Amino acid sequence: MRHSKSSLFLMEMIVGILFFLIASAVCIEVFVKANVINNKSIHLNDAKYLTSNVIEMYKTGSLSDNQELYYNQSLQQCLKQEAVYCISYTINDGVIDLEVKYKDEFIYSIDYFHYFKQSLGDEGL
Amino acid sequence: MKKQLTINIGMISLINIFIILMLITFATLSLVSAKNNEASTKVSIEHTKQVIELQSQAQYQLAFIDTRLYEIYSHSQSEVDYFNKVNDITRNIEGSSYNNHILQFDVQNDTTKLTVELLITYPGQSFYEIETYVISPIKEWQSDLSMDVL
Numbered sequence: 001m002r003h004s005k006s007s008l009f010l011m012e013m014i015v016g017i018l019f020f021l022i023a024s025a026v027c028i029e030v031f032v033k034a035n036v037i038n039n040k041s042i043h044l045n046d047a048k049y050l051t052s053n054v055i056e057m058y059k060t061g062s063l064s065d066n067q068e069l070y071y072n073q074s075l076q077q078c079l080k081q082e083a084v085y086c087i088s089y090t091i092n093d094g095v096i097d098l099e100v101k102y103k104d105e106f107i108y109s110i111d112y113f114h115y116f117k118q119s120l121g122d123e124g125l
Numbered sequence: 126m127k128k129q130l131t132i133n134i135g136m137i138s139l140i141n142i143f144i145i146l147m148l149i150t151f152a153t154l155s156l157v158s159a160k161n162n163e164a165s166t167k168v169s170i171e172h173t174k175q176v177i178e179l180q181s182q183a184q185y186q187l188a189f190i191d192t193r194l195y196e197i198y199s200h201s202q203s204e205v206d207y208f209n210k211v212n213d214i215t216r217n218i219e220g221s222s223y224n225n226h227i228l229q230f231d232v233q234n235d236t237t238k239l240t241v242e243l244l245i246t247y248p249g250q251s252f253y254e255i256e257t258y259v260i261s262p263i264k265e266w267q268s269d270l271s272m273d274v275l
Contacts, residue, residue, distance in 0.1 A: 012135070019145065027149060027151075030155070031152055044166050112177050112180065114181075114184050115184040115188040117187070117251050
């Protein structure tokens with residue numbers, strides 16, 4: 001009697017562990033997927049914020065032609081070696097084309113045209 | 126006599142089911158939360174792109190207006206003549222109006238409108254000053270309270 005009770009307990013234990021392993025494998029996959037989606041959203045939001053900043057800099061005329069800007073995880077401008085975000089831009093006929101890469105992976109792009117008001121003495125007029 | 130700790134048969138299954146249910150609940154909640162974040166990020170990105178696009182269109186109009194004002198200035202005999210001719214610009218810009226030296230025009234898309242008002246000046250430093258540059262929604266705001274689970 002005692003022998004059959006122990007083996008039943010062992011069987012239950014084994015089946016329980018098996019189910020737990022399967023369920024936890026599925027749940028871990030879901031957790032990882034959620035984390036990947038969350039990170040992607042964070043990177044896109046950061047990219048949007050950074051490009052908006054660069055566009056504002058362009059409006060003030062403080063950007064030099066065709067450059068790359070590097071930002072770290074805290075969105076502070078940094079050296080290329082420490083960067084996670086890279087914003088490359090080209091300026092052509094008043095249009096600035098911006099591309100954002102996160103760790104060498106393209107994530108976001110936008111372009112904007114800005115007209116710099118001219119005065120009578122300028123060559124453009 | 127020492128009491129022995131015994132676990133009844135079935136107890137392990139119950140604990141197991143409880144833990145698995147907890148895991149599934151937390152996993153589902155985190156996935157739903159992540160999906161909602163993703164959706165709101167997409168809405169935010171789309172809105173930003175639309176606003177930037179509208180601003181670009183407005184800037185193209187400003188470039189056109191600046192060039193036209195210069196042409197008008199070049200062919201004007203006097204300040205009065207200049208301001209009389211400025212009204213012609215409204216023919217080239219759809220939905221624009223000119224009143225009391227204020228030239229007003231809108232650029233818009235399905236959801237957002239950008240209103241620009243320019244004070245046209247007789248050329249000194251420049252041909253115009255931007256008086257208003259306002260972005261406003263066209264449609265009435267509707268709250269999104271949906272929370273689809275998966």
